[in-house]
Amino acid sequence: MDRIIEKKTWTPKKITLISGSVILAVFLFYTLVFADHKASLNVNNERITIGKTITGNFQEFIAIDGNVEPLKTIYLDMVEGGRVEKLYTDDGRKINAGDTILKISNSTLQIDFLNRETQLFDLMNERQNSEITMKQDQIKALNALAEIEYNLKQTENKYKRSKNLYAEKVIPLAEYEQTEDEFMYLKRRKELAERSLKQDAELMTKRLRQLDQSINRMQANINIARSTLSNLYITAPISGQLSTLKAEVGESKTAGENIGQIDDLNGFKVKANIDEHYISKVYPGLQAAFDFNGQTHSVSVAKVFPEVQNGQFQVDLEFPEGKTPEGIRRGQTLQIRLHLSGGDKAVLIPRGGFYQSTGGAWAFVVDQSGKFAEKRTIKLGRQNPQYYEVLAGLKPGEKVIVSSYDGYGDIEKLNLE
Numbered sequence: 001m002d003r004i005i006e007k008k009t010w011t012p013k014k015i016t017l018i019s020g021s022v023i024l025a026v027f028l029f030y031t032l033v034f035a036d037h038k039a040s041l042n043v044n045n046e047r048i049t050i051g052k053t054i055t056g057n058f059q060e061f062i063a064i065d066g067n068v069e070p071l072k073t074i075y076l077d078m079v080e081g082g083r084v085e086k087l088y089t090d091d092g093r094k095i096n097a098g099d100t101i102l103k104i105s106n107s108t109l110q111i112d113f114l115n116r117e118t119q120l121f122d123l124m125n126e127r128q129n130s131e132i133t134m135k136q137d138q139i140k141a142l143n144a145l146a147e148i149e150y151n152l153k154q155t156e157n158k159y160k161r162s163k164n165l166y167a168e169k170v171i172p173l174a175e176y177e178q179t180e181d182e183f184m185y186l187k188r189r190k191e192l193a194e195r196s197l198k199q200d201a202e203l204m205t206k207r208l209r210q211l212d213q214s215i216n217r218m219q220a221n222i223n224i225a226r227s228t229l230s231n232l233y234i235t236a237p238i239s240g241q242l243s244t245l246k247a248e249v250g251e252s253k254t255a256g257e258n259i260g261q262i263d264d265l266n267g268f269k270v271k272a273n274i275d276e277h278y279i280s281k282v283y284p285g286l287q288a289a290f291d292f293n294g295q296t297h298s299v300s301v302a303k304v305f306p307e308v309q310n311g312q313f314q315v316d317l318e319f320p321e322g323k324t325p326e327g328i329r330r331g332q333t334l335q336i337r338l339h340l341s342g343g344d345k346a347v348l349i350p351r352g353g354f355y356q357s358t359g360g361a362w363a364f365v366v367d368q369s370g371k372f373a374e375k376r377t378i379k380l381g382r383q384n385p386q387y388y389e390v391l392a393g394l395k396p397g398e399k400v401i402v403s404s405y406d407g408y409g410d411i412e413k414l415n416l417e
Contacts, residue, residue, distance in 0.1 A: 040372075040413040048416075049403035050366060051350035055396045056387070058346035061339045063385045064272045066290075066317060068332040071267035074238055076245075079231040081255040082106035084247050091245035091260065095236045101260075102247055104232040113225040120218045127211040134204040141200060145193040152186040159183040240264045243330065268328055270299055270317040272336060276308045281340045288317060288338040297325050299336065337385075347390040351383065352402025360388065364414055366399040373401050375412045 082104035089101055159179045166176035236242070245260040253259060274282060286301040303316040317336070319325070354363055360380030364373040378393030394400065401414065408414070 039411050040415055041408065041411045042415045042417055045416050047403075048401050048414075049352060050399050051352060051402040053347060053349050053390060053394045053396055053398045053400060055345065056348050058344060058348055058382065058387065058389050059339055059384065060382045061288075061337045061384045062274070062278060064274055064336050064338055066270035066272035066334045066336045068268050068328055068330055068334065069271050070240070070243075070263035070265065070330060071269050071318075072238075072264040074240070074262045074264070075258055076101070076234060076260045076262065078104070078234075078253045078255055078257045078259060080104065080106055080109060080228060081253055081257075082109075082232060084249050084251045084253060087245075087247065087249060089242060089245075091242050094239075094241050094265075095262070096239045097236055099236045101234045101236060101242065101245070104234070104253065106232060109225070109228055109232070113222070113229055116218065116222050116225050120215065120222055123211065123215050123218055127208065127215060130211060131204075131208055134200070134207070138197070138200060138204065141193065141197045145190070145197060148186060148190045148193050152183070152190050155179070155183045155186050234259070236262060238262060238264060241330075263330060268319065268324055268330070269302065270319075270334060270336065272315055272317065272338075273312040274315060274338070276311050276313055278340065279304075279306070279308070279313050282313075282315060282338070286338065286340070288336050290334045290336045292325050292334065293327055295325070297323070301338075347394060347396055348387040349380070349390050349394065349400055350402050351386060351388060353404030353406075354400075354402050355380075355388065357405040357408075363394075364401040364405070365394070366401065366416070370399075371416055373414045373416060 083106075084102055085105040086103040087101075088103075089095060089099070095101070159182070162171060162176045162179040165171045166173065240262045243261055243263045247253065247259050282301060282304055284301050284304060288299050288301070289296055290299065291297075297319070299317040299319055301315050302318040305314040305316075307313065349363075360378070362375055362377050365376045366373040376393055379391040381389040381391045383389065
């Protein structure tokens with residue numbers, strides 16, 4: 001007898017199918033709602049650099065290279081041109097003030113000096129001859145005046161006698177008038193002779209004064225020419241080191257040409273070039289430091305040159321008085337840290353190549369597990385050669401990938417392997 005078989009509602013196949021569908025739906029729901037959809041990239045730990053955010057004393061400074069120079073340098077220029085005749089020393093040697101460095105020969109200047117001396121001698125001879133001639137003429141004039149005075153005296157006596165005789169009717173009128181005319185004539189001659197003698201004396205004094213003035217001017221010219229000849233000897237104006245001497249025996253030099261320099265060894269300064277970006281932050285008195293012979297030494301900005309050339313400006317830095325490091329030499333290059341601000345507490349992150357890609361606006365922050373790093377918005381402020389100042393987005397102790405982000409594109413998560 002046949003038996004009716006009831007059909008089962010939940011068959012194993014159907015249960016399996018429904019279970020699979022539920023699992024798939026749950027997976028899809030989780031994937032859409034809870035799963036991480038960020039673009040990620042696997043990176044090797046050995047190819048990146050991780051820096052730790054710390055709290056420290058931030059001091060804004062820039063690294064510059066400075067060249068050691070003497071505190072004072074005297075340049076040697078040719079006052080007169082000529083041919084180098086003799087060298088008394090060479091560059092690199094220490095010399096004292098007044099020491100002769102080299103001798104220049106200039107035949108034109110020497111001939112000119114001799115000509116001026118000859119002119120002076122001629123002028124002095126002319127003055128002497130003029131004085132002798134004038135005095136001789138004066139003596140002649142005095143003799144003539146003495147003779148006139150003698151004749152006048154004789155004639156005056158004769159005139160007085162004639163006047164009395166004429167009054168007594170002893171001599172005629174004609175004889176009296178002749179005596180009177182002779183007396184008046186000699187009297188007039190005496191007046192003219194005295195006036196001429198006085199004028200000649202004044203002219204002689206004036207002429208001799210003019211000659212004396214000409215002689216004085218000529219002597220002044222000769223003194224100038226003599227000092228010009230002394231310029232043919234180049235001497236040291238100060239004591240120091242003759243660091244440069246650009247002259248050889250037989251070489252011709254022109255007036256105004258630089259032939260060397262003397263460095264004052266009593267002190268040094270440091271000259272440095274700084275990017276024009278910092279020109280508003282650099283001023284006299286700003287402190288700086290450098291390492292030399294295992295020790296840290298300080299310098300300060302003494303002078304700022306405002307002229308900008310090739311995007312840079314120059315500063316002079318000086319050592320504290322009496323504290324020039326032993327062993328410092330002219331021409332040495334020092335790596336100097338110029339402090340632009342005083343130190344204050346701040347959150348710091350090590351410098352790295354990531355800044356070129358992000359501009360300090362974001363960074364990959366490493367998770368506490370150390371297995372991945374995620375992109376995070378941050379804000380950086382001041383910087384120095386070692387650190388960036390963190391203004392927002394990071395806490396002390398967090399780790400950040402500070403190496404270059406080149407090749408990461410739009411990646412938001414890095415899986416660290």
